[in-house]
Amino acid sequence: MRHRTVSLFDLLGHKPRIDGSWRIFLIAIAFAFVNLPTARAVDPAAENSAPQQSDYVRLAEQIESHFLGQVLPFWFPRCIDEQHGGFHPHFRSDGNPGPRNEKTIVFQARMTWVAAEVARRYPDRKAEFQAYAEHGLKFLRDVLWDSEKGGFFWGLDENGNPLPSYGTEKHLYGIAFGLYAASNVYRLTGSHDALALAQKTFRWLEEHAYDKQHGGYFEAYHRDGTPILSVPPDGANGRARPTRDLLGTPYGFKSMNSHIHILEALTELYRAWPDPQVKDRLLSIFLVVRDKIAVEPGCLNLYFTPDWRAVPDHDSFGHDVETAFLLLEAAEVLGIPDDRTTRRVAKSLVDHALEYGWDSKFGGFYDKGAAFGPPYGLEKIWWTQAEGLNALLLMHELFGQQDSRYWTAFLKQWQFIRKYQVHPQAGEWFDTVLPDGKPVEKDLGHIWKAAYHNGRALMLSASRLRHLAGLSGKE
Template sequence: MVTRHFLHVSRPLLSFSAVIALVNVLFSSSPSRASDSAFMVNPSPAILRELAAELDGTLRIHVLDSWFPRCIDNDRGGFLCTFDRDWTPAPASRQPKTVVFQSRMTWVAAQVVLHRPDLADRCRPIVRHGADFLLHMWDSRHGGFLWEHPLPSGSPRFRQPKHSYGNAFAIYALAAASAALDDPALRDKAIATFHWLEQHAHDSVNGGYFDALDLDGTPLPVREPATTPYDIPLVDTVGTPFGCKSMNTQLHLLEAFTELYRVWPDARLRARMDELLHIMLTRIHAWPGTQYMNFTADWKVIPAPISFGHDVETTFLLADAAAALGRPDDPAIWRAGRSFVDHALRVGWDPENGGLFNTGSTLYGPTPPFVKIWWVQFENLNTLLLLHERYGLPENNPVYWTRFVEQWRFIQNHLIDPRYGGWYREVAADGTLIPGPGSAKGWQWKAAYHETRALLLAIDRLKRLAAGMSGSS
């Protein structure tokens, strides 16, 4: 059982609420540096290091200390997902054990082990705890990972027993856990999951992967609106029409395959990564810098709003996959990736309040509900700094850095809960808290995965940029 926290506090020990208050004072943005032109346009190495320290303190307090060890379920295994604003856990009946949430929290702990040596000893038991539960979610009869363990019974609204998206995150977590624990058995289970998807979900005719799968791995058929009873959903848990494919699933399969390729550089896996990159660039990428969301089996577009968060997330994941394949400067990848961010900043960014809206129309701006969701802000944070390093510095163009700082201040000022710690799920356009579910700290779709990746990568990138400037001065 893990009981230690991630922030070192000298005695006398403070209560958690007092620690939160102290951190908010230490890392507050007041007086706001957003008004400091030197900070916004031409940051010095000292400012970059100071900002990295802010992000690091936030990671430790509002991610690691907020989630661990309270989310560890020592009774039923795995991780608890549902928490109220004050981190009160919901009863067991409201704690579904989905493969996506369990995988994401396992991956979070594994990334801390791999990237933060000072915290590795504390997180290894968490990685093992999560990986052990994931292995119980494997279907010993049919193969593949169940969407939820145990599967709900007797509910006509339960959408699918298995999903390529869920199996993708299992691969993602197990590959990272195998590296963090030096455990080849976890890598082998990730490889087995890849082969299972190849056999059942891969479309050998049109390319890509089907989304929703039956228990035996068969892709579930299309449900026609005119003939499907009203109490039977037309879309699966991820939001994809049954019998179809989605940007979301192809993207996260690419993400998972990239993680697996780092521990298992297999030729067939590489071929599937190339296939998915080609699909992302030629089928899913849409003018002038966004993505189609859902498709029929043969890649005909199904109309849907665009997702600014997925667009900026895709920029990073495309670049990460290309780098893993030895093509870090692939011009087609970077053209598409930059177009996603430039379009999101032009159409989805809130120039009055800061932050990125959730959904929108390609050219007409955000669409209701006009909210700022936590994961969208963190994916934008990570990608903005990536593009600042790639384009902003060599072009002497401050736009990505300026938006990065504004995005970080929006997160600090509006998404962090100053009383109980952690992030709100969503806030209104002006940053005010939306009462009710918007204040929840955890549910099956709100793990710590987006923010952990964004903060770890941004901290390392800020330090690298500072070191580069210091070395050249």
């Protein structure tokens, strides 16, 4: 029987301003409709057969209904901070707003990017979400950008003052997300302000952060942009007792995490501003990620010396599958979408995660493990499940005619997310669930958990499924 999805907006009409307690109640109603007993996420027979156009369409509708009817209204518009600017990050485990309101570049930029992406993809929501994107850009430009020394602050209190835990130290990871957001707002609006912010962010990194000797970027910086290459003294940059940088990387080392996200940001910048210098830098970081950070049999090293000698550590399955997507996305933007080496590396990252980090019983990817051993971080974290969903469908698109396991795993991943990862009342995803799907009580929104990972994965998956069904192009 064909499943007709029902979204929250089918029930409510388009009313962006609803009191928070009523919003949670109404989202719960929408969730009940989406999960009617007669509606199956997957036909079990489809797991062992080639997908048909109707399978792609049905799943696209389910995924988009979940995104537009549950995830998006959990965040917007109630995350809009009209008093202090930017977006409110803290939502408790029951979905209600919490008191913490620090403004970090990572969260603020991610929410700005999501708002811009929704406005770009959904014409009926453009006016509302373009306003949210412009609201976010204003905060990035006027508050988080350091008007004296340049670069984005890592985090400030709600009144725009440095916090002792962060001080005025800056970091590549955060600045990359500021670049990512500004670039996407420009793609949406054509705004001079958005492009100017993206351009000066890129130029600040070129001047202060790029390692001209070994390639890649230094990652932690004093306020003036000078790289921090060893543990600074207590109180440096106003930060109390720093032992590691703001991302948790030992000072002086380079990280996989920062470099895959500056790759992501440069890809978005080059889409917005196809400047030859941007292309050169994008290509150089693309090659660093593909040829230095990614290694056989399909893992990513986490840390490196400045000259790119790997420092042993665990394998993060979520970053593996995320990087598979980011490499293929960058290759497409660089004009080499069919590059065999890139496809081989991306495929190996997903294949290794399926072999060593996949739960074949329940579905879902574990958090971490060793290159050739069983996983030992067995929790299932929201962003890993989101990136896994996106990567599995991408692998099916590229290699599905030769290998059916990507489609089978994609179906199982979506089933796991619907059954276990989604909060049944709030509609947003649990931060962490145990291997059997039991949720761990954690906040549903915090400075690391925005609408970015699951929002992007859901938007891309719905679009890719429609493309596979032959109904539309994909971006």
